[in-house]
Amino acid sequence: MLGFPIHNHKGRLERNTRKLGHEKSRDDVIITIQAFVFWSKAATDMMGVVFDNLRAREAIGVASVVAAMLGLSILLLLGVVNWDDCLSEKSAWDTLSWFAIVVGMAGQLTDVGIVTWMSNCVANTLRYYQLSWPAAFVVLQAAYFLIHYIFASQAAHIGALYSSFLAMHLASGVPGVLAALTLAYNSCLFGALTHYSSAQAAGYYGAGYIGIPDFLKAGFIMSIINAVIWGGIGPFWWKFLGLY
Numbered sequence: 172m173l174g175f176p177i178h179n180h181k182g183r184l185e186r187n188t189r190k191l192g193h194e195k196s197r198d199d200v201i202i203t204i205q206a207f208v209f210w211s212k213a214a215t216d217m218m219g220v221v222f223d224n225l226r227a228r229e230a231i232g233v234a235s236v237v238a239a240m241l242g243l244s245i246l247l248l249l250g251v252v253n254w255d256d257c258l259s260e261k262s263a264w265d266t267l268s269w270f271a272i273v274v275g276m277a278g279q280l281t282d283v284g285i286v287t288w289m290s291n292c293v294a295n296t297l298r299y300y301q302l303s304w305p306a307a308f309v310v311l312q313a314a315y316f317l318i319h320y321i322f323a324s325q326a327a328h329i330g331a332l333y334s335s336f337l338a339m340h341l342a343s344g345v346p347g348v349l350a351a352l353t354l355a356y357n358s359c360l361f362g363a364l365t366h367y368s369s370a371q372a373a374g375y376y377g378a379g380y381i382g383i384p385d386f387l388k389a390g391f392i393m394s395i396i397n398a399v400i401w402g403g404i405g406p407f408w409w410k411f412l413g414l415y
Contacts, residue, residue, distance in 0.1 A: 200251050208242040262377045273323040273367045280321055286331050289318060294339055307343035311336055312353055312402060316394065319361040325369050329358050346415035349406060356405070360397045364390045 246252045280286055293314045297307055315336045322328040333354055340350035362369035366376035366386045376386055409415060 197251055200249060201246070204242045204245055204251075208238045262379055265377060270323065270367060270370075270373045274327075276323070278327065281327065281331050285321070286318070289314075290332060290335050293336075297339065297343060302343065304344035308340065308345045308350070308353075309402070311340055311343070311345075311350075312357060313398075315354060316357050316361050316364075316398075319364050319368055323367045325358060325362050328361070333358065349409060349415040352409065352414065353401070353405070356401050360394070360401065363393055366390075 243257075247254065247257075293311065297310065302310065315332060318332065319325075319328055337350055337354060340354075341347055363372055366372055366383055368390070372386075372390075375381070376383075381389075
């Protein structure tokens with residue numbers, strides 16, 4: 172009616188419809204495999220909680236690397252992606268290269284005792300100045316958070332420092348629940364401190380939309396905002412809830 176030869180576009184519409192159907196099937200496969208990978212990691216964490224035993228967790232759970240490689244292998248076998256697709260992801264290979272180096276360097280800092288030395292310096296400072304527990308709480312939380320600048324893994328940071336900093340909190344008279352909760356929350360929040368502070372941050376940086384100076388600036392600004400919310404308002408709310 173409008174003068175367009177609709178019948179000439181019938182074949183194109185049919186091809187596009189088939190293409191959309193193919194893309195829909197491809198997306199369904201990807202979503203299913205992603206769900207499997209995430210479930211494998213979550214199941215590993217739940218095994219550690221249920222059995223409260225690291226050996227049982229390792230025997231029953233699935234390592235993160237194994238789950239990721241298994242998911243990629245299934246995608247390749249099903250033809251959802253091919254090896255050329257993997258090779259073309261230059262940002263991913265770039266992130267893998269520099270992030271592996273940073274993780275290795277952070278691990279060496281722990282192995283040679285730098286992290287332990289910094290922890291001891293904080294403990295000695297508290298003993299020297301004999302701070303009240305609120306002041307000690309602020310100093311310890313700030314130190315625990317900022318030390319993450321030399322870490323490239325949240326798990327490594329928690330494993331190396333959480334228990335020692337919790338002990339310093341308790342020795343300084345900080346309520347146990349308050350100390351444990353705040354350290355736990357900081358263990359999540361410092362994941363956005365730098366472009367190498369966590370696997371998530373490395374992924375965002377690797378996308379190429381933000382440079383290192385802007386990332387570090389945004390991480391520092393957000394750390395101040397988080398400190399005001401979680402360190403300033405949070406303790407009063409937890410006190411109102413009766414947690415300490």
